[in-house]
Amino acid sequence: MYVRDTIAAISTAVGEGGIGIVRISGPASLPIAESIFKAKSNGGLKSHRFSYGAVVTPESGDLVDEAMVVYMKAPNSYTREDVVEIQCHGGTLVVSRILNLVISEGARLAEPGEFTKRAFLNGRIDLVQAEAVMDVISSRTDASLALAQHQREGLLSKRIATVKDGIVYALAYVEALIDFPEDDVDIAVETDVLGKVSPALAELDSLIEGFDEGRVLRDGVSVVIAGKPNVGKSSLLNTLLKEKRAIVTSVPGTTRDLIEEVVNINGLPVKLLDTAGIRESDDQVEQEGVRLSLDRIPRADLVLFVIDGSAPFDEDDATILRAIGAKSCIVVENKSDLPSVAVLPSDFSAPVVTISTHTGSGVPSLRDAITNAFMHGHAIDSREYVAVSKARHRDSLLKARTSLRSFVSNLEAGMNLEVLPVDLRDALDAVGEVTGETTADDILDRIFSSFCIGK
Template identity: 90%
Template sequence: MYVRDTIAAISTAVGEGGIGIVRISGPASLPIASSIFRAKSNGGLKSHRFSYGDVVNPGNGDLVDEAMVVYMKGPNSYTREDVVEIQCHGGTLVVSRILSLALEQGARLAEPGEFTKRAFLNGRIDLVQAEAVMDVISSRTDASLALAQHQREGLLSKRISTVKEGIVYALAYVEALIDFPEDDVDVAVETDVLGKVAPALAELDALIEGFDEGRVLREGVSVVIAGKPNVGKSSLLNTLLKEKRAIVTSVPGTTRDLIEEVVNINGLPVKLLDTAGIRESEDQVEQEGVRLSLDRIPKADLVLFVVDGSSEFGDDDAAILQAIGNKSYLVVRNKADLQVNAVLPEACTGPVVAISTLTGDGVPELRNAITNAFMHGHAIDGREFVAVSKARHRDALLKARGSLQSFVANLEAGVNMELLPVDLRDALNAVGEVTGETTADDVLDRIFSSFCIGK
């Protein structure tokens, strides 16, 4: 239940910084702020105007810090409530003391995500936009940031709204036929209703189809670099990272442990994992490295199977290919600057990209191949990409599509008219789960509990 009390929290990251912000939201925001802030100029706090002054302890008058304070009168604020933000020096102690003063004056410590939750409950944003706030904060590439910003701005919500409009039209039409059966309009029902439902189904198909691409942009992907010793795995890691992260020598088995780094590949957040060279060995340390490598291959979203293009495809290569099994993989034929001697067996059916980590030849093509393995040819330019990126959204849209398909089948089969609204209402409820119109309270609590306190 939404209690309209006043909440407060620190909205900046924990630790020392140039600035710290204490945010207060609720009906007592202005009185609380006025009790602990002394403006240097006359007139007190005015809406949407910064005031410079001192934060003091009202109990004893002790100075806590100098600060800039902005008061935002609701509904023209983030939460649509009265909001005050106190901007002070960014020390751990000073912001904690200011928060303590706000709590002593009657505010309650905000729960994780409660400011954004109030923005949702007060109708400023829908649930898709609210969830996108955290995606904006956690974005790791320009493309993932742009996708999150599109959702926060409501572009995805607009597409979902067109689906809702088609369902509402069909439901109103069918219910009118049920309520006024004497009006002879059922002759055109299939044409008129299906004319609205068909575009809604098409939009649902497009949104569901784009989920995989949206998810990988938001969450990123894991890519394991696998191969026998001395094929250039560590050199490939360094090349993709554009820095010397892994030790590279001519001695086989140099890499004994897993090396993990995150890299931006054409806008796609990729967690790269360099593994130990996989081969038979009597060395216990190397054996453990090989075991870890084989353990990580099944868990990867994609495997870069690196082979030495200047030598024959051997038993160690074949063993690695067998370990890859049904996982998605790219064959990276390294050392393209040398004479090509490797003949790949028929069982090696993955796409092949020839590169040279020494000269850099083929590396751009490899980056594109990695991107296409997940984006399936869709443009990754986040400035134009609007997609579903959360499993919760996808699952709700799948339910909506199933209900609409059931409605169409029943309509065409001539099912009793009074039964048709059931599927339409189910579809409408499923769409509402995405935007928050029909989302259960426990789901809302789970969503906002993942937010940081102060947001």
């Protein structure tokens, strides 16, 4: 239940900084701010104008901090309520003292994500846009940030709205046939209704098919670098990271533990995992490293199988190949600066990229191959790319597509008109789950509880 009280929270990160912000939203925002803030100029707080002055304790008038305060009158604010933001020095103590003053004057501490939740409940944004706010904050690459910003701006919501429009048209048409059977509204009904439903289904197909790409841009992917000792796995890690993260020597078995690093590869957030060289060994520590390496291969989204192109393909390589099995894989044939003698098994069909970590040759092609393994050739254009990136959205759209397909099947089979609206209403409800029009309260609570306090 939405209670229209006044909430407050610190909206900047915990710790010391140049500026700290205390945000207040609700009907008592302005009176609370005026009770603790004394502007240097006369006239009081005016909407969307910064005022310079001092935050003081109401009882004694003691100075807490100098501050800049901006008042945003409803509905022209983030929450569509009266909002006040107090910008003070960024020390932990001073920001906390100001928040405590605000609460003592009648506000309550906001719950996680409650400001954004109010923006949603007050109709400023839909649920897709609200969820995208958190994705903007947590983005790790330019491409994932662009995707989140497009969702926040409503570009994904517009695509979903075209699906909804087609369903609404079909529902209105069918219900008109049921309510007014004596009227001449059923001329070419199948052609007319399908003309609206078919584009909606095509858009649903497109959105659902784009989920895999959207998900990896948002969440990132895990990529394991696997191979026998001394093929250049650690050198490859350092090359992709563009820094010396792993020790590289000519001594086999140098890497015995797992090394994890996150890198931006063509806009894709990639968690790289360098593993111990896989081979038979009597060394117990190395054996444990090999065990961990073999354990991680099945759990990765992609395996970079590094081989030494200047050496014959041997049983150690074959052991790794068997461990990879059907897992998505790119063969990285390293040491292209030396004569090539390695020959892969004829029945192995994974893509092969030839590189040299010594000279850097082929590394750009490897980056492209890693990106293509997940984006399937789709260009990540920061100006145009829009996709579904959350499983919740995908699942609801799948339900909508199932219901629409059922409607089309029933319509073409000449099913009784009274039955047809059921599938259309189910499809409409499923689409509404994405944008928040038909989302249950417990799901809303779960979504916004993942936000930080103050957002």
